[in-house]
Amino acid sequence: MQSYDAIVIGAGVIGSSVAYHLARLGAAKVLVLDRLQIGSGTSTQSSGILRTHYSVIENVELAKHSWSVFNDFAGYLGDEEASAGLVKCGYLICAPDGPKLEPLRAALAGQERMGVEVRLLDQAAARELLPIAQFDDAALIGYEPEAGFADAYLVATGFARAARRQGVKIMEGVNVERLLMENGRVVGVETNQGRFHSQTVISTQNIWAGDIERWTGVPTPVKAERHAVLALEGPEAYSFKMPVFKDLGSPGMLYCRSYGGNQMLVSEGTVGETLALPDNEQGDISMDYVVEVGGQVAERFPSFGEAGLASSWTGVYDVTPDWNPVLGRLPDVPGLVVGYGFSGHGFKLSPGVGLVLAQEALGLPTEVSLAPYAHERFRSGQLLTGRYGLGAVS
């Protein structure tokens, strides 16, 4: 019989981070099981944006902690070859007069209260940072210098390698088929490669978290939502020095970042296409959609009105009713800790989430209180809905 101190289901950015932190906090025997390969689920589809800007203040704390890890990834992991692929270009966010203005003002003030450096810029200063954009409609512009983007696949594999160095066993191609229960508590998992035993199982299954509902009967308030990302090749460079940009004034609440050279990575920050079943396969992107998003881009970046479509792809979010994750124990299933429902903003939280879920699993005090993220909130109605409405900006 194979017995472990903890078993983690899923080796994406969250699962790999949990595994690393379990080992770092002293768990001797940790097993990670992934149905395919490290980072091959939804992690690699991430746009990789890192910011602490949130209208939900709890997220600022998790994101702030996570940023400190991204900012010194090699040092944090004690692995000088590790890299998160971090491009520290800052994060610019703007809103015109209208319903997003006060939420933006409040969120920027919230960040400042949490000790995050944010600057309010006038239109001229914003143009200096992002000369390819126009800000004529901007009533409020916030800039967060300690932000940017990174590479989710590098982060998942970086955490996984650091975890392995600390003795964690990661098995790929192992599909968990059900939880093993004894006297009402979790005692392990059954897989297509046999049984593995542990008193602590941590599920980080993202869009496949519906498995938990099938295994335990406890509802998983998550739906799989497909979002499209475009790489537009413009006539002028969107350089690595230019900040990530969030456009609260556009109908799709666009986010944009450099994709190298003259290319801009752009996607909508609103509601996507709900899938009947969880599936991270590449979905169809219609020309109508490309033209629609391209039109929005051209409003903000006039020269990109002539841009070409260099590539496009889809990623899938595990969306909860309030667009924020469920973190912590499921009270009805002793021995089970969950982290799911990241709703498209899990990557930027992954180091912090890995830490707090590992702490929770080991019975230690958590760096950030998990109470607001409890599954219970969907019964009590104490939702974490952000002030920008539904969408990954949260």
Next chain:
Amino acid sequence: MHILVPVKRVVDYNVKVRVRSDGSGVDTNGLKMSLNPFDEVAVEQAVRLRQAGQASRVTVVGCGPAVAQDVLRTALAMGADAAILLDPGPGEGDAPALLEALSRLVQREGVDLVLCGKQAIDDDLGDLAPMLAALLDWPQAMSVNRLELIDAGLRVHCDGDLGLEQWRLPLPAVLGVDLRLCDPRAISLPNMMKAKKATITTLALAELAADQAARFRVTGCATPPARTAGVRVDGIAQLLDRLRGLPAFGA
């Protein structure tokens, strides 16, 4: 010179295809579909010839239900002048019927050069260009990776069994082009907007093909068996033994 480019709508190369549970075919529901990359190269080459003044008109033709219009619009956005959709009706459109329709279309439209992708990435058959050339009784060259127009004819570089071959062909001709021929352009937003508004002519396949009798039948579709792990052998002698034991050596 009027160039016709037959194009096919295929599952995007980034999609890992899955077989329908009843084994009747590949499940494409909701998945990313694209203009076949080989056909995309053919469209690019045709548009470049027109832009260089060596061709007067580029027409693209596809076969399938209304959704197949999307790859025709992609080709229009790349610069094709006109697009035709052959509607096979309720059937799938058998290859011989499609070929008959294409050969009629070639004659009707006064086509001088048919530029095909050398294969489609879904079935990898590569049958369209050689069969169409045979039907038309036109010269053909396959796996073309370089193309020049000289002396009212073509000079092409192709992959042959013995290496790189150079051919000269009179026009009209049918070519099957390789990916190395040229790099397709990124289609621009303004051209997409124009292509959205462009008219696509729809013709019933039956109108152009007298013989609709199905000659092919799909008997089944299955996922290839997963590859098994390799084995380590102790040395050369054992390796040779293992090799001699392979079916190709008559064991």
